[in-house]
Amino acid sequence: MNEIIYGFAIVLTPDNLFYCFAGAVIGTLVGVLPGLGPVAAMALLFPTTLHIPPVSSMIMMAGIYYGAMYGGSTTSILVNIPGEASSVMTCLDGYQMARQGKAGPALGMSAMGSFIGGTLAVIALMLVAPPLAKIALVFGFPEYFALMCCGLVILIFMVRGSMAKAMTMAAFGIFLGTIGTDLVEATGRFTFRIQILKDGLGIIPVIMGLFGISEVLVNIEEGVSREIFTHKKISNLYPTLKDWADSLGSILRGTVVGFFLGILPGGGPVVSGFTSYAIEKRVSKHPEKFGTGVIQGVAGPETANNAAVGGGFIPLLSLGIPPTPGMAMLLGCLLSYGVQVGPLLIKQHSNVFWGVVASMYIGNIMLLVLNLPLIGVWVKILKIPYAILFPIILLFCVIGSYSINNSYHEVILMCLFGVIGYLMKKMDYEAAPLIMAMVLSPMMENSLRQSLLLSHGSFYIFFTRPIACALMIVALTLLILPNLPGFKTKSWKKLESLE
Numbered sequence: 001m002n003e004i005i006y007g008f009a010i011v012l013t014p015d016n017l018f019y020c021f022a023g024a025v026i027g028t029l030v031g032v033l034p035g036l037g038p039v040a041a042m043a044l045l046f047p048t049t050l051h052i053p054p055v056s057s058m059i060m061m062a063g064i065y066y067g068a069m070y071g072g073s074t075t076s077i078l079v080n081i082p083g084e085a086s087s088v089m090t091c092l093d094g095y096q097m098a099r100q101g102k103a104g105p106a107l108g109m110s111a112m113g114s115f116i117g118g119t120l121a122v123i124a125l126m127l128v129a130p131p132l133a134k135i136a137l138v139f140g141f142p143e144y145f146a147l148m149c150c151g152l153v154i155l156i157f158m159v160r161g162s163m164a165k166a167m168t169m170a171a172f173g174i175f176l177g178t179i180g181t182d183l184v185e186a187t188g189r190f191t192f193r194i195q196i197l198k199d200g201l202g203i204i205p206v207i208m209g210l211f212g213i214s215e216v217l218v219n220i221e222e223g224v225s226r227e228i229f230t231h232k233k234i235s236n237l238y239p240t241l242k243d244w245a246d247s248l249g250s251i252l253r254g255t256v257v258g259f260f261l262g263i264l265p266g267g268g269p270v271v272s273g274f275t276s277y278a279i280e281k282r283v284s285k286h287p288e289k290f291g292t293g294v295i296q297g298v299a300g301p302e303t304a305n306n307a308a309v310g311g312g313f314i315p316l317l318s319l320g321i322p323p324t325p326g327m328a329m330l331l332g333c334l335l336s337y338g339v340q341v342g343p344l345l346i347k348q349h350s351n352v353f354w355g356v357v358a359s360m361y362i363g364n365i366m367l368l369v370l371n372l373p374l375i376g377v378w379v380k381i382l383k384i385p386y387a388i389l390f391p392i393i394l395l396f397c398v399i400g401s402y403s404i405n406n407s408y409h410e411v412i413l414m415c416l417f418g419v420i421g422y423l424m425k426k427m428d429y430e431a432a433p434l435i436m437a438m439v440l441s442p443m444m445e446n447s448l449r450q451s452l453l454l455s456h457g458s459f460y461i462f463f464t465r466p467i468a469c470a471l472m473i474v475a476l477t478l479l480i481l482p483n484l485p486g487f488k489t490k491s492w493k494k495l496e497s498l499e
Helices: 002-011 014-032 038-049 054-079 090-099 103-136 141-158 163-178 203-222 241-263 268-283 296-319 325-336 350-371 375-382 386-405 408-426 432-454 466-483 490-498
Strands: none
Touching (some): 054 103, 054 296, 054 325, 141 432, 163 432, 203 386, 203 408, 296 325, 296 350, 386 408
């Protein structure tokens, strides 16, 4: 109890309340506008936070991330275009409700479900993360290497596309993470005597290219069309008792599903939304009505994707393992500030941990208060023509990447990875394994080298220590399972059929 009071004391200062509010508003706006996404937005705005305290920066960045989950539902319901990938399933029933004149209840229940799921997940985060960090204190270098290997393999296993392509992206990400100066021998690796590569590739321009530039290029090519259902004034934003009776079970199930899938690498808001929708359709007495405008199809996925954000903070803050690209971005922010991530974060930087946890309570309240009254504002923003919107996004990406080090090399790097990201999207390669592997690569390498020094070069050390052995067995099992005859999971096929 003392810790959470300490966290509120940190957040309830004028500066941090402002950053929490700014993060919530920007996150909602990013969620409303298709074509950018929270990861690219965090990368874009990170340079603006370089001169503020780490806790303030993290409060704002976290607000952008979970705020985008709220905003994405507005676009899904009114335009049938998910502003954020995690809101894909909301399109199915939310848009149909809007066509039937029920946009108000759909938007209201989406906001209420998001608030409940997000708040309950923060409570669970507060209860679970500190004990998990204490357990992780017994981890040595072999355990950390095995844990990171296991996390990467779980992420690869969870991808909905080709596992071989995901492994290729992970290997590419590990390679990108090794570019730069060897910290042990102080020699250049894969730098080709190019000065700007000696410090390695910056995670910020890479993420902005893969998630921001590439998304704009794809949308320009495909020519997104949209029809906003605002011919009638949106009313009845607050759900009725019947709406609550129909949705309460969906909200509770979505919270549980989202929280636990959020903890897993590769789970996160997107998978949580798909899984929640599939569960709601399975448990419903009238599954045939899903896709025609039932409120459970909005409440479940929207609750799940917000709960998944809270779950994702557990491995990030207690173990230093980011389960999603968004969390990898937050990890990159912490490392940029020199904050040591892992089990000692709560002890050595308690202001960051408890400040972020407390800010999520306040941020969820801000988002609930903001989203319902400002629906009209978001609708007007949605009417901005893409011919105006996309050049503005590209301009801000260029400014953001340049301002990191005041170097045009960062802009070139961002544009390069924008083209790479575009080609990846065209060939169905996912960026998440690449980003995760790139962020974890230096830590994995350090843990591997230290482990081999302890064992005098023997790899048996990963199988003679119980925790490391268990994690390696899990990783190897997940790599082998997809190659077994008839294993290709029926669950993913069902999820794919729901799109």
